[in-house]
Amino acid sequence: MNILIINSGSSSLKYQFFKMPDQQPLSAGIVERIGKENCFIRHKVQKDGVEKLTESTFFVKDHAEGLQKVVQLLTDFETGIIENINEIEVVGHRVVHGGEDFTTAVMVTDEVKEKIRSLFSLAPLHNPVNYKCIEIAEKTFPNAKQVAVFDTAFHQSMPEYAFRYAIPEKYYAEMRIRAYGFHGTSHKYVSAAAMAWMGKPDAKIISIHLGNGCSITAVDSGKSLDTSMGFGPLSGLIMGTRSGDIDPSVILHLLRQERRTPDEMDILLNKQSGMLGLTGHSDMRDVRKLLEMGNYDAELASDMYAYRIKKYIGSYAATLNGLDAVIFTAGVGENDPQMRERVCRDMEFLGLKIDQDANRIKSSDIKEISSAESRVKILVVPTNEEFEIARQSFELLSEEPPCEQVELY
Numbered sequence: 001m002n003i004l005i006i007n008s009g010s011s012s013l014k015y016q017f018f019k020m021p022d023q024q025p026l027s028a029g030i031v032e033r034i035g036k037e038n039c040f041i042r043h044k045v046q047k048d049g050v051e052k053l054t055e056s057t058f059f060v061k062d063h064a065e066g067l068q069k070v071v072q073l074l075t076d077f078e079t080g081i082i083e084n085i086n087e088i089e090v091v092g093h094r095v096v097h098g099g100e101d102f103t104t105a106v107m108v109t110d111e112v113k114e115k116i117r118s119l120f121s122l123a124p125l126h127n128p129v130n131y132k133c134i135e136i137a138e139k140t141f142p143n144a145k146q147v148a149v150f151d152t153a154f155h156q157s158m159p160e161y162a163f164r165y166a167i168p169e170k171y172y173a174e175m176r177i178r179a180y181g182f183h184g185t186s187h188k189y190v191s192a193a194a195m196a197w198m199g200k201p202d203a204k205i206i207s208i209h210l211g212n213g214c215s216i217t218a219v220d221s222g223k224s225l226d227t228s229m230g231f232g233p234l235s236g237l238i239m240g241t242r243s244g245d246i247d248p249s250v251i252l253h254l255l256r257q258e259r260r261t262p263d264e265m266d267i268l269l270n271k272q273s274g275m276l277g278l279t280g281h282s283d284m285r286d287v288r289k290l291l292e293m294g295n296y297d298a299e300l301a302s303d304m305y306a307y308r309i310k311k312y313i314g315s316y317a318a319t320l321n322g323l324d325a326v327i328f329t330a331g332v333g334e335n336d337p338q339m340r341e342r343v344c345r346d347m348e349f350l351g352l353k354i355d356q357d358a359n360r361i362k363s364s365d366i367k368e369i370s371s372a373e374s375r376v377k378i379l380v381v382p383t384n385e386e387f388e389i390a391r392q393s394f395e396l397l398s399e400e401p402p403c404e405q406v407e408l409y
Ligand SMILES: Nc1ncnc2c1ncn2[C@@H]1O[C@H](COP(=O)(O)OP(=O)(O)O)[C@@H](O)[C@H]1O
Pocket: 009, 010, 011, 012, 210, 211, 212, 213, 240, 282, 283, 284, 285, 330, 331, 332, 335, 336
């Protein structure tokens, strides 16, 4: 089954092309820094056992333009993997917010699209883009089945005492105001990979996804117990452009004192805050350059970023009543050893001790970075939301037995 996966995040568009049930993608790539001058695309293709890489820098205004560029690359004689658009049988889409309605992958119908649209305001950096990508894919690949896999689905296992907010009950009953949680496909994939690697299906795990958006999840025996993002993907950790946790009275104060509109507050908290608000840069690679120059704001922001993660590790170790492993994943989690070190510093009390040398070794595979005396394993697990979406799409559409992720390791 030929499956193209489209994963649009807040700053990037990732894609992979699989011949399922093969787990190795025949093509994979990323359009990074969308909307910025230094946007670039990295496109890989496997042909006759040889990998070919194409990299270019150009300006891509938005995710829609990025996806059109990807389609060109996939069908081009030199860089492509398919000759004809109709060779794509399934397009699997990452959709960030699915509310309470979706616990598994679903075929995209008019009703599903309407639901995605109704959640635009709750995930403003994501759902509109995810929706647009579905519409473009429907037009570009008219014969393909479209499948949606929701970030929120994995977190539907959270107990009610964890997902409810302490506001009058009618807001939950009538408006479904509760915590939903995001990055579920990533947390599910990396925690399953870690459980398989440890050979421990009942492991208590804290999964830390640090990309442009950041979230942390407590996973017990493969089930999400609690997570830092809530009603929308804005609460919890400090992110590239999002504030993460903030006392709601600050928002009320700004609404009153500066007479800000809700839309202005939305822009402030979602697009102008986080590392961008603190240092002028949302991309951790740029923050690191500032750190190397001894910049005070970058040092403070990095400490704040790590401190917030530490607080969640402590609280989730308590709610899990134990801890077997901590996982770092996504753009920052996989590639920034300094930030991992900053997070794990002075955590011996909880049984975490990093091995400085192992932490600096680059690997595209799962790797252990805890020292021999660390009671808790510290792991770097490369996330693969695209494969997880392909696996779920394949299971939805085929009669084949499920392809176990365990085979990966
Ligand atoms: N080598 C690196 N060192 C530090 N940070 C990195 C590196 N590569 C990527 N990143 C960070 O990862 C972020 C993107 O992560 P990613 O998981 O791809 O984000 P998203 O899916 O939210 O768009 C970038 O904004 C950057 O901060």
